[in-house]
Amino acid sequence: xxxxxxxxxxxxxxVAVLEGTGEPSPRALxxxxxxxxxxxxxHRQFGGVVPEVASxxxxxxxxxxxxxxLSEADVSLSDITAxxxxxxxxxxxxxxxxxxxxxxxxxxxxxxxxxxNHVEAHMYANFIEHPGLRPxxxxxxxxxxxxxxxxxxxxxxxxxxxxxxxxAAGEAFDKVARTLGLxxxxxxxxxxxxREGNPQAVRFPRAYLEKGSYDFSFSGLKTSVVNYVAxxxxxxxxxxxxxxxxxxxxxxxxxxxxxxLRAASEKAVTTVALAxxxxxxxxxxxxxxxxxxxxxxxxKYPSPVLCTDNAAMVACVGYxxxxxxxxxxxxxxxxxxxxxx
Amino acid sequence: MRVVGxxxxxxxxxxxxxxxxQVVAEYSAYVTRRNSxxxxxxxxxxxxxxxxxxxxxxxxxxxxxxxSFTGTRIGVTMAKVLGYSLDIPIGAVVTLDxxxxxxxxxxxxxxxxxxxxxxxxxxxVYRVDGPxxxxxxxxxxxxxxxxxxxxxxxxxxxxxxxxxxMFLGDGAxxxxxxxEERLHEQxxxxxxxxxxxxxxxxxxxxxxxxxxxxxxxxxxxxxxxxGKSSAEKAQNERRPEERAKGNGCRNHPDEKGxx
Ligand SMILES: [Zn+2]
Numbered sequence: 396x397x398x399x400x401x402x403x404x405x406x407x408x409x410v411a412v413l414e415g416t417g418e419p420s421p422r423a424l425x426x427x428x429x430x431x432x433x434x435x436x437x438h439r440q441f442g443g444v445v446p447e448v449a450s451x452x453x454x455x456x457x458x459x460x461x462x463x464x465l466s467e468a469d470v471s472l473s474d475i476t477a478x479x480x481x482x483x484x485x486x487x488x489x490x491x492x493x494x495x496x497x498x499x500x501x502x503x504x505x506x507x508x509x510x511x512n513h514v515e516a517h518m519y520a521n522f523i524e525h526p527g528l529r530p531x532x533x534x535x536x537x538x539x540x541x542x543x544x545x546x547x548x549x550x551x552x553x554x555x556x557x558x559x560x561x562x563a564a565g566e567a568f569d570k571v572a573r574t575l576g577l578x579x580x581x582x583x584x585x586x587x588x589x590r591e592g593n594p595q596a597v598r599f600p601r602a603y604l605e606k607g608s609y610d611f612s613f614s615g616l617k618t619s620v621v622n623y624v625a626x627x628x629x630x631x632x633x634x635x636x637x638x639x640x641x642x643x644x645x646x647x648x649x650x651x652x653x654x655x656l657r658a659a660s661e662k663a664v665t666t667v668a669l670a671x672x673x674x675x676x677x678x679x680x681x682x683x684x685x686x687x688x689x690x691x692x693x694x695k696y697p698s699p700v701l702c703t704d705n706a707a708m709v710a711c712v713g714y715x716x717x718x719x720x721x722x723x724x725x726x727x728x729x730x731x732x733x734x735x736x
Numbered sequence: 737m738r739v740v741g742x743x744x745x746x747x748x749x750x751x752x753x754x755x756x757x758q759v760v761a762e763y764s765a766y767v768t769r770r771n772s773x774x775x776x777x778x779x780x781x782x783x784x785x786x787x788x789x790x791x792x793x794x795x796x797x798x799x800x801x802x803x804s805f806t807g808t809r810i811g812v813t814m815a816k817v818l819g820y821s822l823d824i825p826i827g828a829v830v831t832l833d834x835x836x837x838x839x840x841x842x843x844x845x846x847x848x849x850x851x852x853x854x855x856x857x858x859x860x861v862y863r864v865d866g867p868x869x870x871x872x873x874x875x876x877x878x879x880x881x882x883x884x885x886x887x888x889x890x891x892x893x894x895x896x897x898x899x900x901x902m903f904l905g906d907g908a909x910x911x912x913x914x915x916e917e918r919l920h921e922q923x924x925x926x927x928x929x930x931x932x933x934x935x936x937x938x939x940x941x942x943x944x945x946x947x948x949x950x951x952x953x954x955x956x957x958x959x960x961x962x963g964k965s966s967a968e969k970a971q972n973e974r975r976p977e978e979r980a981k982g983n984g985c986r987n988h989p990d991e992k993g994x995x
Pocket of ligand 1: 672703
């Protein structure tokens with residue numbers, strides 16, 4: 396089986412070709428190509444993703460990216476078994492480009508179309524690189540658009556244990572980066588500069604919410620960083636960006652690691668997985684690995700290129716759906732605020 | 737020649753199939769975005785009804801706007817992917833041209849008006865003295881009052897007794913009151929079955945483009961936005977040096993218009 400995946404839910408136009416033997420197992424997978432046309436440079440001048448600009452660029456790039464994915468995979472269109480695309484969550488105008496492209500491909504090639512939940516796709520990125528990974532496990536999905544703590548019981552069978560009540564983790568990174576005068580996107584910028592800072596320099600608040608809750612809240616933390624910077628500057632002092640970045644990052648990482656490990660012990664799983672753009676954060680990976688080891692937990696995370704938005708992960712969900720005989724109607728709409736079931 | 741026509745650029749949306757210049761199947765509905773999204777399913781059904789294989793298609797026609805940005809992108813993306821994956825030519829049709837072509841023959845100048853956002857509209861003026869509309873002047877974007885000023889400047893409303901203009905498009909309905917207040921009996925609002933773009937008309941006009949060798953490569957096909965996104969505008973106001981480079985929408989269709 397050869398799956399073509401399309402992902403356009405935000406600012407990356409991405410197409411991937413994923414081959415599978417037809418077995419419902421990560422061992423069956425072979426990633427043939429994973430092309431990502433990033434729009435980061437385009438949006439940097441605006442300080443964030445501008446939806447209309449993103450959608451326009453997707454239309455311009457979609458065919459060349461499909462062509463490149465096919466040629467790098469060394470397959471032709473007629474080899475494709477099924478086409479799969481993100482139908483939400485995301486920027487609706489952006490999602491619609493990839494979704495419309497996928498439906499047209501399905502009709503033109505007379506093959507099944509499979510619409511995919513983008514958050515689910517982030518989790519499935521782990522299967523591409525970890526052939527031994529098997530459900531059940533607990534997965535933390537953290538990115539610019541979502542922060543979800545999910546118990547993945549089986550393929551396609553989830554329980555969302557917690558999600559953010561305000562900002563997504565990546566959103567907080569972007570906003571704090573802007574406050575500190577760092578470049579967009581904020582995640583890598585803070586990760587970089589924090590390496591020269593002291594994570595204990597400022598004690599920013601950790602929002603654990605009510606006892607037992609697996610939900611997240613990052614807007615209070617973001618506000619306290621903004622207030623801290625304003626206070627220091629009002630007193631006529633200069634801020635030391637690396638310390639603030641490291642301290643902010645530490646506050647985010649503490650909460651993410653604590654809640655995920657607690658969820659893992661509640662569900663008695665032996666593996667936790669990270670997913671999403673923030674899962675590329677080096678401090679997060681480091682802390683997870685250190686603290687999980689103490690609890691005898693296995694930690695899996697995708698390589699950075701599969702953490703940020705990509706189409707390989709979309710093709711991967713499509714693959715597991717296809718092998719279980721599922722496909723989507725060509726009426727499937729774009730759903731900007733699509734939740735995991 | 738079998739051609740599929742797609743239109744998702746305005747308040748109506750649909751898909752049509754033509755064979756040898758005749759419309760053989762047409763689906764059109766007053767749509768929301770939700771309906772445009774399902775047009776590939778509709779096309780699939782229509783092909784089955786006609787007993788056609790999708791590989792029988794020899795061309796794709798699509799309306800490229802001006803109109804709804806998000807809506808137009810749905811049809812344009814479907815058209816470019818069909819063109820690319822079936823390896824068939826694409827004929828791009830300006831939505832205003834397609835609306836003007838709804839009227840087969842009339843003595844009156846025809847002015848399709850398509851709603852943009854708020855009180856802004858897209859428009860152009862056509863003479864429909866043959867089977868194809870001939871555009872007079874430019875494609876315009878502006879307030880409804882400017883539309884009437886433009887037509888007056890073209891000299892079509894000079895004689896208050898005799899000169900009339902026919903208005904078509906969703907803008908003609910939305911701004912009917914303003915148009916009639918300004919022009920009284922000089923304004924003729926087109927019949928309701930002529931007001932929006934029809935996918936069958938788009939298909940026929942796109943086929944003519946293809947036959948004339950006026951095809952667009954799937955890679956280059958983009959909507960005819962007639963204007964930058966508001967973010968780009970804001971950016972250009974902040975940085976005048978950027979504007980000098982000219983980063984407007986590429987691939988503007990032939991200003992002479994299609995048919
Ligand atoms: Zn994402």
